[in-house]
Amino acid sequence: METLTREQLAERLAALHSASLELIKDIDIDSLLKRIAELACEQVDARYAAVGVLNEHNQLEKFIPIGMEPSDIARMAHPPQGLGLIGELMHSRQTIRIPDITADPRSAGFPDHHPVMTSFLGVPIRYGELQLGQIYLTDKTTAPEFSLDDQLVIETLAAYAAVAIFNASLYRKLTFREQTLTRRNENMALLNELSSTLVASMDIDQILNRGLTHVMEYLKLEAGEVYLKLEDGKTLQMILHRGDVYQQIGAKSEIQIGQGIIGRTASENQSILLDLDSTAHLSRDELKNMLLRPELLNTNLKQIASFPLTGRSGVVGVLIVGVSEVDSLDELDTQFISAIGSWIGMVIENVRLNVQQRRLAVLEERERIGMDLHDGVIQDIYAVGLTLEHARLLLQENPQQVGRRIEQAINDLNNTIRDIRAYILDLRPRKLHEENLMDGLRRLISEFRANTLIEVNMRGPSKGDLKLRNDQAIALFHICQEALANIAKHARASHVNVALWSTPGRVLLEVSDDGGGFDLSKVKMSIGHGLANMQTRARSAGGDVEFTSEPGSGTTILTWVPVDQEA
Numbered sequence: 001m002e003t004l005t006r007e008q009l010a011e012r013l014a015a016l017h018s019a020s021l022e023l024i025k026d027i028d029i030d031s032l033l034k035r036i037a038e039l040a041c042e043q044v045d046a047r048y049a050a051v052g053v054l055n056e057h058n059q060l061e062k063f064i065p066i067g068m069e070p071s072d073i074a075r076m077a078h079p080p081q082g083l084g085l086i087g088e089l090m091h092s093r094q095t096i097r098i099p100d101i102t103a104d105p106r107s108a109g110f111p112d113h114h115p116v117m118t119s120f121l122g123v124p125i126r127y128g129e130l131q132l133g134q135i136y137l138t139d140k141t142t143a144p145e146f147s148l149d150d151q152l153v154i155e156t157l158a159a160y161a162a163v164a165i166f167n168a169s170l171y172r173k174l175t176f177r178e179q180t181l182t183r184r185n186e187n188m189a190l191l192n193e194l195s196s197t198l199v200a201s202m203d204i205d206q207i208l209n210r211g212l213t214h215v216m217e218y219l220k221l222e223a224g225e226v227y228l229k230l231e232d233g234k235t236l237q238m239i240l241h242r243g244d245v246y247q248q249i250g251a252k253s254e255i256q257i258g259q260g261i262i263g264r265t266a267s268e269n270q271s272i273l274l275d276l277d278s279t280a281h282l283s284r285d286e287l288k289n290m291l292l293r294p295e296l297l298n299t300n301l302k303q304i305a306s307f308p309l310t311g312r313s314g315v316v317g318v319l320i321v322g323v324s325e326v327d328s329l330d331e332l333d334t335q336f337i338s339a340i341g342s343w344i345g346m347v348i349e350n351v352r353l354n355v356q357q358r359r360l361a362v363l364e365e366r367e368r369i370g371m372d373l374h375d376g377v378i379q380d381i382y383a384v385g386l387t388l389e390h391a392r393l394l395l396q397e398n399p400q401q402v403g404r405r406i407e408q409a410i411n412d413l414n415n416t417i418r419d420i421r422a423y424i425l426d427l428r429p430r431k432l433h434e435e436n437l438m439d440g441l442r443r444l445i446s447e448f449r450a451n452t453l454i455e456v457n458m459r460g461p462s463k464g465d466l467k468l469r470n471d472q473a474i475a476l477f478h479i480c481q482e483a484l485a486n487i488a489k490h491a492r493a494s495h496v497n498v499a500l501w502s503t504p505g506r507v508l509l510e511v512s513d514d515g516g517g518f519d520l521s522k523v524k525m526s527i528g529h530g531l532a533n534m535q536t537r538a539r540s541a542g543g544d545v546e547f548t549s550e551p552g553s554g555t556t557i558l559t560w561v562p563v564d565q566e567a
Contacts, residue, residue, distance in 0.1 A: 029053070029168045030064070033133075036161045037066040040135050043157065044150040047139035048117060051125075053165065054090065054133055062133075068115065076114055084108025089122040089134045095155060096122040099145035101138070121146040123154045127162040132169075135161065184332065190218060202351055204228075208240045211344045215321065215337055216242060219329070222301060223322035225249050227262055228348070229315065236266055236318060249304065249320055251291045260291025265306040266315045271334060274304040296322070303328045307341045311349030319344070380416045384409050421451035437466065437473040438500065441480055445498060448484045454493060460500035466507045472561045475541035476500075476509045479534045483511040483557050486530045491515025491555065506543075507563050512556040517549045534559070 037049040048067035055061035065073065088106045089096055098104050101120045110116065117138040125133040135158055140146050212224045223243030227236040227250070238253045250262050258267040265272050276282060276296060284294035292304065301322040309317040319341050323329055329337075391405035435443070438460050445456045468476075480498065487493050493515030500509050523531060531547060534557065538545040543561035 029062070029165070029172060032164055032168050033062060033064040034066070036135065036157070036164070037064055040137055040154055040157055041066055043153050044121065044137060044146060045140055045142045046121070046137040046146075047141050048115070048137070050136040051161075052086070052090070052134045052136065054131060058090070058131065060086075060090065072115065085120060085122060086134075086136065089124060089136070090131070092124055093126070093131075095124070095151055096120065097146055097148075097151050119145040121150060121154060123151070123158045125158045125162045125165060127166045130166075132162055132165050190214065190336075202354065204348055204351055205239070207344060207347055207351070211340055212240060212242055212319070215319070215340055219321075219323075219333055219337070221321045222299075222324040223249055225320050226309070226317060227255065227266075227320070228309075228317040229257070229266065230254075233257075236262060239317075243322065248293060249296065249322060251288065251293055255291055260289075261304070261306050262291060262318050262320055265308050265318045265320075269308050269310060269315050271305065271307045271338060273329065273334070274306075275302070275328070276304060277302050300324045305329055305334065305337070307334075307337050309341045309345035309348065311345040313349065316345045316348050380412060384412045384416070387412065418452060437468060437476060438462075440473075440477050441498065441500065444477070444481055444484065448488065448496075452488045454487070454496055456496045456498060458498045460498075461502070466500075466502050467563045468507055468561070469541075472507070472541045472543075472563075475537040475543075476507070476559060476561065479537055479545065479557070479559050480509060480511055482530050482534050482537075487511075487513045487515060487555075490518075493554070502563065505562060506560045509559045510556065512554060514554045517551050517553045517555050519551055520547060520549055 033051040033053065037051045040046065040051075041049040046067075048065070050063060050065040052060050052064075053062040084107050085096060085098075085101065085104065087108075098120050100118055101107050102118075104120075119138060119140050121137040121140075123135045124131060125135060135154055137146065137150075137154065140150070208226050212226060215221065216224050221243075223241075225238055225242070225248070226240040228239050229235070230237055234257055236255045236257060238248070238250060241248060251260070255263050257263050261272050261274060274282075274290070274292075282297065284297060287294045287296060296304070299322075301324050303323040304320065305323065306318055306320040308315045309319055319337070321337070387405055387409045391402045391409070394402045394405065441460070442458065445458055448454070449456050466473075484496070487496055491513050493513035496511070496513045498509075498511050500507070502508070534545050538559050538561065541561045543559065545557065545559040547555070547557055549555035
C-alpha cells in the first residue's frame with residue numbers, strides 16, 4: 001500500500017483546504033452534496049463516491065452518487081435503503097475502511113444491476129454531536145484498497161463538509177421559514193379582506209360566491225362546491241358549484257350527514273383529503289361509495305379536499321374543492337381554507353340568526369299591536385256599540401236621553417279615531433328626505449299634534465346645523481318618533497316638551513311628557529319593544545339613551561350622540 005511522505009500529505013491537505021473553502025460558499029444542498037462527492041473522488045482516486053444526508057429522524061434523506069451512469073442508476077430496483085455498511089456508517093461515529101466489501105459480515109450485498117464494488121472507505125459527517133451524513137467511497141483505482149492517508153484526507157474533507165452542509169441546511173430552513181411567514185402574512189391579509197367583505201353582506205348566496213371565488217383564485221383551484229345543512233339537521237344540499245372540470249364533484253345534490261366524504265366532513269367536523277393521481281389506484285366504484293362522481297378519474301384533478309364550514313354552534317355546511325396542480329395542498333393551504341371555512345360558517349350563522357331575530361321582532365310587534373287593539377280600540381268600539389244599543393231601547397221611552405246617548409257615542413268614536421291615528425303614526429315609516437334634523441322633527445311634531453291633539457313645545461337651534469353625520473341625524477329622528485308614538489298610545493299626556501341642543505362633543509335630544517309614567521323595573525327591554533329600539537338606535541350611532549319615569553310623574557327620554565368638533 002502506498003504511503004505518503006509527510007510533505008506529500010501536507011500538500012494534499014493544503015490543496016484540500018483550498019478546494020473545501022469553496023464548499024462553504026455553496027448554499028444549494030443538492031449541488032453541494034454533488035461537489036463533496038466529486039472532491040472526495042479526486043482526493044483519493046476512487047471510482048465511485050456518494051454522499052448521504054440524514055433527516056431529523058436519523059433516516060437517509062438524500063443520496064447523491066458519483067461514477068455511475070444515470071441509465072445504470074435507473075435500472076436498479078431501488079435506491080439505497082440504509083442497510084449493510086451504509087446503515088452501519090449511519091449509526092457510527094468512526095470511519096469504516098475495509099479492503100473487500102463482499103467479505104465483510106456487515107455487508108448486505110448489492111441490489112440487481114448494481115456494479116460490483118470491492119474496497120470501501122466510509123466517513124461520517126458530524127457537526128459537533130450531530131450526525132449530518134456520510135461520505136462513501138469505493139474501488140480505489142491506483143491501489144487495491146484505501147490507505148490510512150486516504151482516510152485522513154477524507155476525514156478532513158468531512159469536517160469541511162459538515163460546516164458547509166450545516167450552513168446550507170440552516171439557510172434552507174431560514175428560507176423556508178421566510179417563505180412560510182410571507183405566505184402566512186399573505187393569507188392573513190386575504191382573510192382580513194375577505195372577512196371585511198363577508199360581514200358587509202346579509203345575502204348568503206353572495207357570501208358563498210365571494211368566499212369560494214377567493215379560495216379558488218388564490219390557490220388556483222380547478223373546481224369548488226358548497227353544501228349547506230338543511231333545517232332538518234340531517235341533510236346537506238349543494239348550493240353552489242364553480243369550475244368547468246365537471247358539472248359536479250359530489251355524486252348527489254343532497255347528501256345525508258355521515259355518508260360519503262362530504263357527509264363525513266360534516267359529521268366529524270374534520271377536513272378530508274383524497275388523492276386522485278395514479279399512485280392512489282382508486283376505482284370508479286370506490287368513488288361511488290364515497291358519493292363522488294366516478295368521472296372525476298377522467299379529469300386532470302389530482303386531489304379532492306373537503307372542509308367543514310363551522311359556526312359557533314357547529315357545522316353549518318361543507319366546502320369541497322378540486323386541485324389540478326402537480327403539488328397538492330400543503331399544510332398552510334389547508335389551514336388557510338379551514339380558516340375561510342370558519343369565517344364563512346360564522347357569517348352564515350350570523351345572517352340566519354339576524355333573520356330569526358327580525359322574524360321574532362315582527363312576531364312580538366304583531367302580538368303587541370294585537371293586544372293593544374284588543375284592549376284599547378276594539379273595547380272602545382264595543383262600548384260605543386253598547387251605548388247605541390241602549391239608545392235604541394230608550395227611543396220610545398225617553399227621546400231626550402237618546403240624543404245624549406248618541407252624542408256620547410259620537411265623542412267616543414272620535415276618541416277611537418284618534419287612537420287609530422296614533423297607531424298609524426307609529427307604524428308608518430318616516431325618513432329624513434332633504435330636510436335637516438330640526439325640520440324633520442318639526443314635521444314629525446306637527447303630524448303628532450294633528451293626530452293626538454296633545455300640546456307640544458319644541459326648542460332647538462334655528463339653523464339646525466349640529467355637525468351630525470347622516471346616520472346620527474336619522475337615529476335621533478327615529479328615537480323622537482318612537483318616543484312620540486309611545487306617548488300617543490300609553491302616556492295619556494296633555495303636554496309634551498321636545499328639546500334639541502349641543503354641548504362640546506355631543507348633541508342631545510330630550511322628549512318629556514306629563515303623562516302617567518311607568519315603573520322602569522317592570523318594563524321588558526326585549527326585541528321589538530319601543531324602549532329597546534331607542535336604545536339600539538342610540539348605541540348604533542355611538543351614543544346612548546337614558547329613561548326617567550315613575551308612575552304618576554311623567555316620562556323623560558334623554559338621548560346623546562357624539563360629534564366631531566373639527567368637522
